[in-house]
Amino acid sequence: MRVSVSWLREYVDLPADLPTGDLEQALVDLGIEVESVVDLRESVSGPLVVGEVLEIEELTGFKKPIRFCRVDVGAANGTGEPQEIVCGARNFAVGDKVVVILPGGVLPGGFAIGARKTYGRNSHGMICSAQELGLGDDHSGIVVLPEDVKAQPGDDARPVVGLDDVVVEMEITPDRGYALSVRGIARELSHALGVPFRDPADAPAPGATAEPAYPVEVRDPVGCDRFAARMVRGVDPTVATPGWMRQRLTAAGVRSISLAVDITNYLMLELGQPMHAFDADRIAGPLVVRRAEAGEKLTTLDGVSRTLSAEDLVICDDTGPISLAAVMGGETSEVLASTTNVLFEAAHWDPATVGRTARRHKLFSEAAKRWERGVDPALPLVALDKAVRLLTGLAGGTAGAEVLDIDHVAPRTPVTLPVDLPSRRVGVAYPPDRVVELLEQVGCTVTRGADRLAEDPGTVGTAAGGGAVLTVTPPSWRPDLTDPADLVEEVVRLDGYDRVPSVLPTAPPGRGLTWQQQRRRTVARSLAERGYVEVLAQPFVAPELVDQLGLPADDPRRPAVRLANPLSEEEPLLRTTLLGPLLGIVKRNVGRGQRDVAIYEIGTVFHPRPGAGAPPAMGVDRRPTDEEFAAADAVVPAQPRHVAVALTGEIEPAGWWGAGRTAGWADAIEAGRAVLDAAGIPADRVTVRAGERAPWHPGRCAELVVDDVVVGHAGELHPAVLAALELPRRTSAMELDLDALPAAPLAAGPTISTFPPALIDVALVVDDPVPAAEVRAALVEGAGPLLEDVRLFDVYTSQQLGEGRKSLAYKLTFRAPDRTLAGEEAVAARDAAVAVAAERFGATLRGA
Known part of the structure; x- marks a missing residue:
């Protein structure tokens, strides 16, 4: 909202010598944010005068129309001779009065005006547009003064075009619509400065007639x-x-x-x-x-x-x-x-x-x-x-x-206000007469009621023993005043925020972070240490996202909560998965030239409750009852907290040291393992197995399982999804439900053996669809207690192995806690492990 002070003075008696700083402070004290206070008298320095166009010569041979003008500026140029000015505008003619800034003047923005040769002619000054004068955004032509302007050539042009005024620009908060007017701002200044206010709307107007002005x-x-x-x-x-x-x-x-x-x-x-x-x-x-x-x-x-x-x-x-x-x-x-x-x-x-x-x-x-x-x-x-x-x-x-x-306007509903409520809420003593005075300044009609004889259960913090009650009817221009708390805010605002003491509340006793908060921080730190960058995406998504992600018709992630008043009609839904907004960030970064992207987010998703109706209406005058809380909670969507990563491009950059490595499905799965490890879930309770779930590629998707419960998925995204979202090939992602993870068990200290390990490598040939994780589990089961660690270090395919076959090479570490293992013991444990893998998957030793 921008308004000139001269306009405000028509309705509020501002002091004639009121400094602009005091004007700004008065508005700020009332809770109105002031963007700027511009004294237009200081925006243009030097000679700015009225000129009359005497001659116009059209110059040809240039890319755009150019005019060479002779303008009468009176004696302002010191000679009384016509001023020669080159101008490109076309909206004026001979005889028009215009605004001219002469050499030595400075326009807003520090634009100094001088004499120079341009388009083959000497130009002494400039004929100004509204934009150049800082009066608006119109730059389509120069300012042509109306015919009724009494100013003569050479007169100061500032009062003619309004550059003798002060303009205040304010940012009006959504609850103060009345302040988007001269009427509203003038009324506010009258409160702040204690000066008379004349309401421009306080005027008689003819009412409705039997015959309408128009049907x-x-x-x-x-x-x-x-x-x-x-x-x-x-x-x-x-x-x-x-x-x-x-x-x-x-x-x-x-x-x-x-x-x-x-x-x-x-x-x-x-x-x-x-x-x-x-x-x-x-x-x-x-x-x-x-x-x-x-x-x-x-x-x-x-x-x-x-x-x-x-x-x-x-x-x-x-x-x-x-x-x-x-x-x-x-x-x-x-x-x-x-x-x-x-x-x-x-x-x-x-x-x-x-x-x-x-x-x-x-x-x-x-x-x-x-x-x-x-x-x-x-x-x-x-x-x-x-x-x-x-x-x-x-x-x-x-x-x-x-x-x-x-x-059909309904009358305003009166608000009941305990007269001592402002004092009790704010900690400042507001006498009853002062409360009434301030509310009447706002425009409210205040009626004093009888004293309360006992505690009123419908009023927050009502003191036993009673006290006066005010019945307050807000004015028609204040639709934001609907509750006692709104009236308390008005009392505080008009009396002065500076009177409210700053008192730090006593910190309540606590036990620090909960284990869920500690887990989220640990997970975030773990991903950051692995090179992922945290992002915070908006939780709003478009209705077509579920189709772009290829979610089946019966997928529980399809139903979504629709916002009653969304920020954008294009994204009116709350997300049911983190992947949509996360992949949108990947697309934006790739589109701006960032080819290697690895990001993560920890946030809530929203699942609507089946059959949920409208929430109960709850005011602010008291604490909701347990029944109201329960009814409201039954409507609120479930909001589990998820963690998700998305990555594309090189996960290991290339350089003089060698070739880089492109991110793939295995990196997404490893990110899931890292999250589970950071969450304190023991590895023996974690299973990674092949799975199918949109939007992942069916053959390159893994389920993350904890105690036989699927908690997440990871892998490479489906090519159709990548095409729909305009993402690079091989883009991979992981999403995991943090709230579905059990609490981490008490960690026992590791047993450290001082005896040397026995290291044995084994390469098993299995069918291509057999997951490496399930072969590993078979080796662990068959090897027995002597097996300390097993790690996959190579995957190999070739024509010699046969069509549809692959070789999985594992490094087995055996160790006994009380002795040095004999070679025969380690070999026997290895053979037992291979036997289980052979029985379960038909695995054979490579080269055997």
């Missing part, structure tokens, strides 16, 4: 609980927007369009009431306010044809939708340069509906920004009356006596 039917009184309209006929379409209005719009960052449209934008900024101006002659039949039919089309004022959703609110005539209600009007009914009959509309729309519509269509207009934050429902008639008076006063025409006002 309108509202079919959805929930989405639109108030709709008002008035007509102006016979407007002079050639009248331009007056300079004072254009200056204020420009300072607020709003582009001037036409008089009728500028009036609606001006009143939106002043009052906070968005409006719309229709060309009445381009409306076919009565207006209908309704929800759109799915698939209906509307071309909005920005020229984009939009496909509407059944949730969108629209204004229609006999031809169909002509306006995306509260967001943007349509092309078919917009005010044109020839418009003579204008229908002004001012309504009140449901904030949630408008917010979802704006996000769905990615159309964050100034009107939608205000509607989704809440607009005063008492403003429509006042705004219409002001709009009609402005238009008829500036462009003539006749205001219709008929007024349409369809009003």
Whole structure:
């Protein structure tokens, strides 16, 4: 929100000598974040004057049109002779008054102006555009002053274009929609500085008449609980927007369009009431306010044809939708340069509906920004009356006596507030009279109730013995005040946050991290030590992700929780697997030239509870009961914590030392083993076996099993998935359910033998589909207690072994705890191990 201080002064008596720093601090003290305070008087230094164009010579032979101009700048240049200036703009003619900065001047951004030769001519200064002066973003042409400007050539141009003002830019939080207006900011400053405030909306306005200004039917009184309209006929379409209005719009960052449209934008900024101006002659039949039919089309004022959703609110005539209600009007009914009959509309729309519509269509207009934050429902008639008076006063025409006002606005619900609640909550003594005074400053109607005779169970922390109760009815412009806590915040805010003491709470006793927290940190550290980079992905996914991942129709990961108000309509679902967002990060990094990627994430996934209904309504005035907690918990989706990795490219880089190694399915499986090891799961309780699960490649997918329970999968992703997600070939991933892992057993100290080991290598030939992990398990089972360690160190295939056969070479380590093993004992243990592998898998010794 940008607003000029001169505009604010119309409604609040700011001290004439108020420093900009004090103005900024007053707003900050009220909880309004100030982005900048710009004194426009200091933004342009040096001679900035009014000039009158005397001659224009068109220069040819260049890539773009260039003009050589002679401009009368009076005596500002010291000679009184016309100033020679080269300019590329085309929107001015001989006789126009323009803004000229002479050599020696400096424009915003430190852009110094001098005399130079360009395009074969000498140019002494510059004719300025609004963007160059820091007045807006319009750089399509230079500033042409209106004909009614009284300034003469050579006069200081600063007051003419509004560079004698101060502009405040603020970031308004979503709960303070009223502050997106001059009215709201002026009221806030009156509180902060203790100066009088004049409400621009406190003006009489004609009410509804028996004959409406235009026939309108509202079919959805929930989405639109108030709709008002008035007509102006016979407007002079050639009248331009007056300079004072254009200056204020420009300072607020709003582009001037036409008089009728500028009036609606001006009143939106002043009052906070968005409006719309229709060309009445381009409306076919009565207006209908309704929800759109799915698939209906509307071309909005920005020229984009939009496909509407059944949730969108629209204004229609006999031809169909002509306006995306509260967001943007349509092309078919917009005010044109020839418009003579204008229908002004001012309504009140449901904030949630408008917010979802704006996000769905990615159309964050100034009107939608205000509607989704809440607009005063008492403003429509006042705004219409002001709009009609402005238009008829500036462009003539006749205001219709008929007024349409369809009003279904529900009265505000009073809030019961124990008068001592602000003191008890904040720790500052607020006398009852002070509480009442501050709430009335906000605009609330306060009624003192009887003292409480006993503890009120419906009020948090109510002291036994009673105390006065206030019945507070919030004003119409504060839809955010719905609970006692909101009123407490207002008391604290207006009395001053600086009065609230900073007291550190006493730290409660504890036992440090839980074993689950320690496990997560250990797992994260283990993956980081192996070269994986941690990422934090957004938990929101698109509906088509499950198809891209190739999940079967009956996969439990297909059902997902849909957000009621998603940040993006393209990603309205909560993830059921970490892989979707994680692989999206891989794609983004690969697309930006990072070919070798190894990342991991530890986070929650969300599984909807079957048959879950709506959560119970719970206020903030008391602690929910155990039954309410249980009912709410029954609706909340299950949120197990998973860990996942994704890797592609080289896992070991190439260099002068030799060739590198490309990441593959084995690295993903090893990452799963590393997680289980870091989680404290003993190796003898872990089984890695072949498995099948989307989105992995059926022949290159492993199940990670702990105590006969599948806790995760790892391997190479399916080629179809890689193609759908535009990922490199051989991209691999692992995902494991951390919450499914049992608690780590108490670790026993290892038994260390001082006797030498016996090392024996054995190479077994088995069928190609036989998993190496299951052959290892057979060797361990057959070797007996003398086997200390077994490790696979080679996998070999060749034509000599036969089609569909492979050789697995293992290094066996035998050791006895109490003696040096004889060679015969080690060989016997090896033979026993090979015998079990031969019996179970038909394994034969290679070369035998």
